[in-house]
Amino acid sequence: MRSGHRVPTLTPAMIAIWAAFATVPLWIEHIGLYQYLGVEILIFATYALAYNLVLGHSGLPSFGHGAFFGLGAYGFGLAQFHLVADLWFCLGAAVAAAALGGAIVAAFISHRRGIYYSLLTIAFGQVFWFIAIKSHAITGGEDGLLKIARLPARLGVVSFDLTHNISLFYFVLAVFVAVSLLLWRLVHSPFGRVLKAIKQNETRARFVGYDVWRYKAAVLVLSAGLSGLAGGLFAMAQSSAFPDVMSLHYSGYIVMMTLVGGGLVTFWGPVLGAIVFLLARDVIGAFTTGWMLWFGMLFVALVVYRPEGLGGLFLRPARAKPAAAK
Amino acid sequence: MSLLPHLVNGLALGLLFALLALGFMLILGLMEQINLAHGSLFALGAYFSFAIATPRLPLPPDLLHAWAAVPLGWRFTAAIFLAPVLVAPFGVVIERLMRRTYGRDPLYGLLLTFGAAMVIEDLIRIVWGTRDYMLPVPRGISGGFLMLDLIWSTYRFWAAGFAVIAMAVVWLVIERTRFGALVKAGAHDSEIVQALGHDLEKLRVWVFVLGTMMAAIAGVILAPIWGIRPHMGVDAVIPAFVIIVLGGVGSFWGAVLGGLLVGMVVGLSGAYASEWSMLSMYLLLILVVTFRARGLFGKKSVLEA
Numbered sequence: 001m002r003s004g005h006r007v008p009t010l011t012p013a014m015i016a017i018w019a020a021f022a023t024v025p026l027w028i029e030h031i032g033l034y035q036y037l038g039v040e041i042l043i044f045a046t047y048a049l050a051y052n053l054v055l056g057h058s059g060l061p062s063f064g065h066g067a068f069f070g071l072g073a074y075g076f077g078l079a080q081f082h083l084v085a086d087l088w089f090c091l092g093a094a095v096a097a098a099a100l101g102g103a104i105v106a107a108f109i110s111h112r113r114g115i116y117y118s119l120l121t122i123a124f125g126q127v128f129w130f131i132a133i134k135s136h137a138i139t140g141g142e143d144g145l146l147k148i149a150r151l152p153a154r155l156g157v158v159s160f161d162l163t164h165n166i167s168l169f170y171f172v173l174a175v176f177v178a179v180s181l182l183l184w185r186l187v188h189s190p191f192g193r194v195l196k197a198i199k200q201n202e203t204r205a206r207f208v209g210y211d212v213w214r215y216k217a218a219v220l221v222l223s224a225g226l227s228g229l230a231g232g233l234f235a236m237a238q239s240s241a242f243p244d245v246m247s248l249h250y251s252g253y254i255v256m257m258t259l260v261g262g263g264l265v266t267f268w269g270p271v272l273g274a275i276v277f278l279l280a281r282d283v284i285g286a287f288t289t290g291w292m293l294w295f296g297m298l299f300v301a302l303v304v305y306r307p308e309g310l311g312g313l314f315l316r317p318a319r320a321k322p323a324a325a326k
Numbered sequence: 327m328s329l330l331p332h333l334v335n336g337l338a339l340g341l342l343f344a345l346l347a348l349g350f351m352l353i354l355g356l357m358e359q360i361n362l363a364h365g366s367l368f369a370l371g372a373y374f375s376f377a378i379a380t381p382r383l384p385l386p387p388d389l390l391h392a393w394a395a396v397p398l399g400w401r402f403t404a405a406i407f408l409a410p411v412l413v414a415p416f417g418v419v420i421e422r423l424m425r426r427t428y429g430r431d432p433l434y435g436l437l438l439t440f441g442a443a444m445v446i447e448d449l450i451r452i453v454w455g456t457r458d459y460m461l462p463v464p465r466g467i468s469g470g471f472l473m474l475d476l477i478w479s480t481y482r483f484w485a486a487g488f489a490v491i492a493m494a495v496v497w498l499v500i501e502r503t504r505f506g507a508l509v510k511a512g513a514h515d516s517e518i519v520q521a522l523g524h525d526l527e528k529l530r531v532w533v534f535v536l537g538t539m540m541a542a543i544a545g546v547i548l549a550p551i552w553g554i555r556p557h558m559g560v561d562a563v564i565p566a567f568v569i570i571v572l573g574g575v576g577s578f579w580g581a582v583l584g585g586l587l588v589g590m591v592v593g594l595s596g597a598y599a600s601e602w603s604m605l606s607m608y609l610l611l612i613l614v615v616t617f618r619a620r621g622l623f624g625k626k627s628v629l630e631a
Contacts, residue, residue, distance in 0.1 A: 061433045108616060115360060115432050119571050120615065126564060127608045134601055248560055252440050259437065290452045296445035303438045304426045 007188040014184065017268060018177055025166045033282065035165035036237070041278050042172045043233045046179050048257045048270030050226035055255065056263040056270075057187050058219050059199030063118045064105070064125025065254050068098040068224035070132060070246035072231025077145040077241045078138070087151040087162075091232050098228020099221050101128060106217035113202055122248065129246035144242035148235050162236070172233055179226055184267065186222075195219055253277065256299050262311020269311035276310065331476055332597040333590070338486040340589020342548060344582045345489035346562060347569040348496055349540030351581040354570060356500075356513050356533050360432060362439040363420055365563025366446035367538050370413045371545025372554045373454055375405035376461050399464035409546050410539035416446065417538025421531055443559060451556045461549040485547050492543060497578060499536070509533050568611045574624025583622060 024038045047069055054060040075097030079090040109120045132139050139145060153160040153171055162168045186192050194215050197205040206212045235241040244250060261273020277295070284291035306312060350364045361367075377383055379401045381393050393401070420442050427434040462468075467484040470477045500506040512519040512526050520526050545562075552558065565588060573584030588607045596603035615621060 061436075063436075108612060112619075115436065116571075116619075118433065118436060119360075119567060120612075122564070123568065123571075123608050123611050127605065127612075130602075130605045130608070134605070248564065249444075252444070255437065256441070288452075290448035292444045293448035293452065296441045296448065300423060300438055300441040300445065303434055303441060304423050307430075307434060 009181070009185060013268065014180070017271065018173070018180075021173055021176070022170075025169055035169065037278065037282060039165055039169050039172055039237050040234075041275055042169065042176050043230050043237060044254075044257065044274040044278060045271040046172070046176045046233070047227055047230035048254060048261070048263070048274045049180055049183055050223050050230060051254050052258050052263040052267075052270045053183060053187070053223040053226070054219060055258055056265075057192065057199065058195040058216065060113070060216065060220070061115075061118045061255075062121040062220070062223075062251075063248075063255060064121035064123070064128075064251050065224075065227055066246045066248075066251035067105075067125045067128035068101055068227040069231035069234070069250070069254070070241070070243065071098040071101045071128065071224075072228025073235035073241035073245060074132065074139055074145060074231075075228060076232035076235040077148040080148060080151065081145075085149065085151060087153050090151065091229060094228045094232025094235070095225045096228075098231060099225035101228075102221040102224025103217070105224070106220040110213045110217040110220065122251070125246065125248065125251050129243060129248075132243040132246055139241075139243065142243060144240050144244075145235075146240045148239050148241060150236050150239065168237060172237070175229065175233060179229070180271075183226075187267065191215075191218075256295075259307075260299060260302055260309050262309030262313075264312075265308045266311040269309055272311055273309065329594075329597075330474070332594050334478075335482075336590040336593025337586065338482050338589070339593050340586035341486040341489040342482075342544075342551070342585075343565055343569055343589045343592075344585025345492055345540075345547065346544045347566040347573075347581050347585055348493060349537040349544065350563070350566040351570050351573075351578065352496065352500075352540060353534060353537035355576040355578070355581075356509050357530060358432060358513065359424060360436040360439065360567075361420075361537065362436055362563060363442040363446060363559075364439075364537075364541050364566055365559035365561070366443040366450075367413055367416060367541040367559075368545040368548075368562045369450060369554075369556070369559035370416060370446060371409045371542025372461065372549035372558065373450060373459075373545075374409035374412045374542070375402075375546040375549060376459050376554055378405040378408055379461060397464075398462060399466060402462075402464045405461075406543065406546050410542035413542035413545075414535050414538055417534050418531060420538075421534035424534075425527070425530075443563070447556055447559055450559075454556075456556055459554040461546075461554060463550045481550055485551065488547055492540070493582060496536075496540065500578065505529075505532070565607060568607050570621075572611050572614055572621050574621035576625050577621075577623035580621060580623035 021038075021042065025035060028035060028038050047065075051062070051065050054062050054065075072094035075094040076090045079093035083089070083093070105121065105124045108124070109117060112120060133142055135141070150162045150168060153162055160167060160171070162171050187195070194205065194210050197208070197210070198212055198215060202212055231241075231245070234245070257273035257277045258270045259273065260276055261271065262269030263273065280295045280298075281291055284294050288294070302309060346368065349367070350361060353359055353361045353364070379398065381390060381401060383390060383393070385393070420439065423442075424435055424438055427438060463481050467481050470479050472478075500510065508519065508524055509529050509532075512524070512529055516526055548562075552561075569584035569588050570581055571584075572587065573580030573582070587610065591606045591610050592603050595606040618624075
């Protein structure tokens, strides 16, 4: 443990990443892409960072995170339709719905680890997905919830209209900044140190006296809640919520993004992964309908030859493996 | 409404589920690798059998006409034997790639095969498109028959019978042959087996090929019942893993019992709430695993590390 070594709240890399994102709407259309892609990338980057809290930082290979993202999306839509059509309230509902889902799952699986953890998260993910598809009356079944409004962001006397992609982009960027800052602080806090200990050796962490079950449950709830926040933003961006995002495919995609970017070795890896994944989808997808064929092969090659992901390639010469992420 | 027909249907369905899980069980039990591409290999089996039986093969027109003139019974039989052989090379490639993850966290095997599943699924979409197909069944085993004043599907019973035979063959191979003994010994203690002069790498390839062919056979047999579509792979791999975790990793009889239980539960719940029947198997899994952490017959395995 690097006790005494304090990690600054703001790092140059962090500010550089935020600043780089802030310029995206200025040039994204000039390189042949479109504004909405920026929104999507930021949402999935937020989601991937939240997911990496369990995978990269705690060593818990969840394969059912799509359920939490989807719960957030439905939570946002349903709160808007049936309760109060206020942005902050609906985003809160998204977080709450997903965190509640996370708590239910955590209650059943927090004593598990490794592959069994993956398998049980797959099972729970399927349960939520299945319920979403079959509850036509509430979720709209396979058609999904449609006509979700992009609510204005009210801040006291001022109110920002988010119906345009550029204004939505900056709103999502603000959320991304807040979430990444929160997670950065969290993984470098005493709580984060315990997570790291659990990742390295759960039995030892337990013997040292930590209540491992509680930490594992807490981190899943937290990660689920933040994934739900991303899901709520996605519902707003898409103006709809679909059961698709809860499927095994989508749960796998977020694992792919996180791993491809190098989430196992660096904090910002998942962000890189989300960018690469969505760019690949659009760029490869422009040439062929089977873009996943090529991306899947890239993914397989990475798992086989460079499990530390793209982020690991950049870090490799500069620092030894364990340094950055933890 | 009498319960009996649902029990019989559940039993038949359970045998088919057990057949579906068999290849997954082999690779997991003997190699301690999760093969998430199992469903995609299953799907490939179904598509290849469709290409062979209907027939839609890339052959010269004369040859294709000649083959189309052969009775469906023969074409269907040929599909059962040929489709697994055609799918086997995919398994070999996956095993080749997977080899580099042996000894590492089994999570990497799971991720790798998830990637492979995505690749195969898109490959299927490119070659066959996104539409649904139906594999025709020879007249001798199609249609239905009357029993207890009810109409039963002949093919379902035929398929369930086939599943029993396939399971018996796999059991014989694992339990009663030298190959099975070596593979089991290799899973238990690879160093000793290698020290005794056996080529473990070769054994592993064969196990993977066997698992792949079992997946493909299940795909052929189940295609006339479940239909053929690109995402059938993902639809199939999940029951397979539910069955294995339920029955206990590494246990042959656990897989069979798991399959029967899932079939029964899906069959019975289908009688009362058909919309929700597939949900019941996850609830069964969660229930069983909450009280019996390793499933019904599970042993301690590398997966818990």
